[in-house]
Amino acid sequence: MAKELKDLTKRSEDYSKWYNELVVKADLAEQSAVRGCMVIKPYGYAIWEKMQHTLDEMFKATGVQNAYFPLLIPKSFLCREAEHVEGFAKECAVVTHYRLKNDPEGNGVIVDPEARLEEELIVRPTSETIIWGTYKNWIHSYRDLPLLINQWANVMRWEMRTRMFLRTSEFLWQEGHCAHATAEENEARAVQMINLYAEFAEKYMAMPVVKGVKSENERFAGALNTYTIEAMMQDGKALQAGTSHNLGQNFAKAFDVTFINKDNKPEYVWANSWGVSTRLMGALIMTHSDDNGLVLPPHLAPIQVVIVPIYKNADQLRQISCVVEPLMAELKGLGVSVKYDDADNRRPGFKFADYELKGVPVRLAIGARDLETGTVELMRRDTLEKETLPLEGIAGHIVRELEDIQQSLYQKALDRRERNTYVVDSYEEFKQRLDEGAFVLAHWDGTTETEERVKAETKATIRCFPLDGDMTPGTCIFTGRPSACRVLFARNY
RNA sequence: CGGGGUGUAGCACAGUUGGUUAGCGCGCUACGUUCGGGACGUAGAGGUCGGGCGUUCGAGUCGCCUCACCCCGACCA
Numbered sequence: 001m002a003k004e005l006k007d008l009t010k011r012s013e014d015y016s017k018w019y020n021e022l023v024v025k026a027d028l029a030e031q032s033a034v035r036g037c038m039v040i041k042p043y044g045y046a047i048w049e050k051m052q053h054t055l056d057e058m059f060k061a062t063g064v065q066n067a068y069f070p071l072l073i074p075k076s077f078l079c080r081e082a083e084h085v086e087g088f089a090k091e092c093a094v095v096t097h098y099r100l101k102n103d104p105e106g107n108g109v110i111v112d113p114e115a116r117l118e119e120e121l122i123v124r125p126t127s128e129t130i131i132w133g134t135y136k137n138w139i140h141s142y143r144d145l146p147l148l149i150n151q152w153a154n155v156m157r158w159e160m161r162t163r164m165f166l167r168t169s170e171f172l173w174q175e176g177h178c179a180h181a182t183a184e185e186n187e188a189r190a191v192q193m194i195n196l197y198a199e200f201a202e203k204y205m206a207m208p209v210v211k212g213v214k215s216e217n218e219r220f221a222g223a224l225n226t227y228t229i230e231a232m233m234q235d236g237k238a239l240q241a242g243t244s245h246n247l248g249q250n251f252a253k254a255f256d257v258t259f260i261n262k263d264n265k266p267e268y269v270w271a272n273s274w275g276v277s278t279r280l281m282g283a284l285i286m287t288h289s290d291d292n293g294l295v296l297p298p299h300l301a302p303i304q305v306v307i308v309p310i311y312k313n314a315d316q317l318r319q320i321s322c323v324v325e326p327l328m329a330e331l332k333g334l335g336v337s338v339k340y341d342d343a344d345n346r347r348p349g350f351k352f353a354d355y356e357l358k359g360v361p362v363r364l365a366i367g368a369r370d371l372e373t374g375t376v377e378l379m380r381r382d383t384l385e386k387e388t389l390p391l392e393g394i395a396g397h398i399v400r401e402l403e404d405i406q407q408s409l410y411q412k413a414l415d416r417r418e419r420n421t422y423v424v425d426s427y428e429e430f431k432q433r434l435d436e437g438a439f440v441l442a443h444w445d446g447t448t449e450t451e452e453r454v455k456a457e458t459k460a461t462i463r464c465f466p467l468d469g470d471m472t473p474g475t476c477i478f479t480g481r482p483s484a485c486r487v488l489f490a491r492n493y
Numbered sequence: 494c495g496g497g498g499u500g501u502a503g504c505a506c507a508g509u510u511g512g513u514u515a516g517c518g519c520g521c522u523a524c525g526u527u528c529g530g531g532a533c534g535u536a537g538a539g540g541u542c543g544g545g546c547g548u549u550c551g552a553g554u555c556g557c558c559u560c561a562c563c564c565c566g567a568c569c570a
Contacts, residue, residue, distance in 0.1 A: 091568065091569080126570095155570095157568090157569070157570085158568095159568070159569065160494085160566095160567070160568050160569085161564090161565095161566090161567095161568080161569090166570080167568095167569065167570070171570075173570080239570090240570060241570085242570085243570070275570075276570085277570055278570095279570055308529095310528070310529050311528075312527085312528060313528095344528095346531090347527085347528050347530090347531075347532065348528065348529065348530070348531095349528085349529085349530040349531050349532080350530085350531045350532090351530095351531085352529095352530050352531075353530070353531040354531075356530095357531095365529070365530095367528095367529055368529090369529070370529095377529080493570095
């Protein structure tokens with residue numbers, strides 16, 4: 001037992017390298033042989049699929065359709081939008097050849113030097129360029145607009161340093177690319193999508209977020225305006241969880257995408273793009289998990305309820321199963337995802353610990369004792385509290401309990417963020433609060449120069465101008481110059 | 494690309510001033526006893542010690558080279 005615990009502690013230490021000593025390694029992913037890429041294991045992928053399906057339905061409700069564009073982008077496409085190149089073209093994987101051949105010296109295969117591509121292809125780091133290259137052919141009239149497209153895809157950025165879930169070389173994401181006829185409609189769409197992300201984060205991930213606008217320095221290469229949702233992790237650091245960009249007419253101009261408007265005049269199309277990635281899984285882990293492992297909000301848990309039978313022999317198991325099976329049917333009828341773990345190659349204690357590690361929100365245990373008394377033991381993953389309840393009416397109770405867990409996870413995260421958010425008026429306090437792990441609302445003179453100086457001195461960056469922030473002018477706490485409003489500072493992942 | 498660190502069984506590690514047959518724990522396999530918080534006993538399987546070259550009678554251990562990974566910077570969702 002002591003050894004087991006030590007082992008668990010070791011796993012905890014191991015995981016802390018990634019997640020700042022917050023949670024135990026929950027075995028969702030592992031590093032692949034390819035530099036900085038991850039293998040997402042089935043249970044981890046099930047969580048991602050749940051996120052995908054939920055987001056997909058939300059997108060479709062706003063009129064967005066899914067499509068798919070090529071993985072490889074001709075290098076020339078990336079040169080079209082100057083600012084985009086400036087911000088993005090650097091850390092990319094490049095395809096230079098199209099064929100291998102057998103090594104004449106017998107050492108396996110080599111790249112065939114004869115097979116050099118005339119133009120290199122870039123493994124997409126994001127798809128704006130190829131999509132706008134395509135939109136040129138799709139958009140001719142105001143009747144073709146708005147064009148609302150989303151793609152679920154993988155992208156690759158040759159990151160110098162990778163971190164599981166938060167910054168892998170290859171990651172899974174969705175990227176929405178919309179084209180609109182007017183600037184107003186376009187801006188409204190960018191705002192709509194950041195609101196959608198915020199709703200997803202709060203309702204499904206139980207993760208409160210600050211909606212805001214990025215500073216000029218932090219915004220997407222080629223965008224007029226970048227909206228962001230920023231979440232606070234358990235150590236007080238910020239994580240950018242989703243973005244939505246108003247790209248103005250930059251990409252339309254770069255790719256010559258015009259339409260004939262109602263007055264029969266040609267006009268450039270207005271563009272926006274928006275995305276969230278497997279980073280959300282990192283956010284989920286770092287927001288709720290504890291030393292026993294994952295804690296999943298019921299709305300995203302692949303398994304919401306696990307039932308563990310406790311029995312001494314096959315006959316007892318049969319009796320327990322007779323009680324469990326109708327309950328399973330009832331729960332499924334209520335839309336609850338339930339697993340009955342009657343595997344006899346693991347003992348109950350092992351299963352308990354294992355499902356805690358997996359973050360299953362509700363656990364039921366039923367043994368011979370319960371059969372006699374007509375009860376069941378229910379445990380909540382978030383509080384680890386156990387209760388013995390009558391079997392009668394348990395399904396309805398579970399549904400309410402799941403909802404309660406969802407709410408209380410959100411409330412707990414919100415309380416933590418509010419407790420650790422400070423309105424600050426001196427540089428001294430600014431530094432002190434950051435060291436404690438906090439969000440800081442402070443006045444700033446609006447210059448990139450000051451922003452970078454603060455980053456160099458404190459490692460804190462401007463996360464955003466909060467959309468519902470305090471708009472009262474003041475004086476910059478770094479330079480004493482006038483400031484239009486308070487901005488949100490934090491250290492970030 | 495700079496600075497630091499680690500490579501020994503599936504995982505996590507120990508391995509003395511160089512010494513003969515390379516070890517512990519977890520996991521794995523078989524059998525038995527167990528089963529309400531990660532069970533226990535017995536018996537097993539599993540290693541070109543990251544790779545290469547060198548020093549030596551002898552290298553997991555020393556030297557040089559190389560590769561991979563991790564951490565801190567620059568880059569970034």
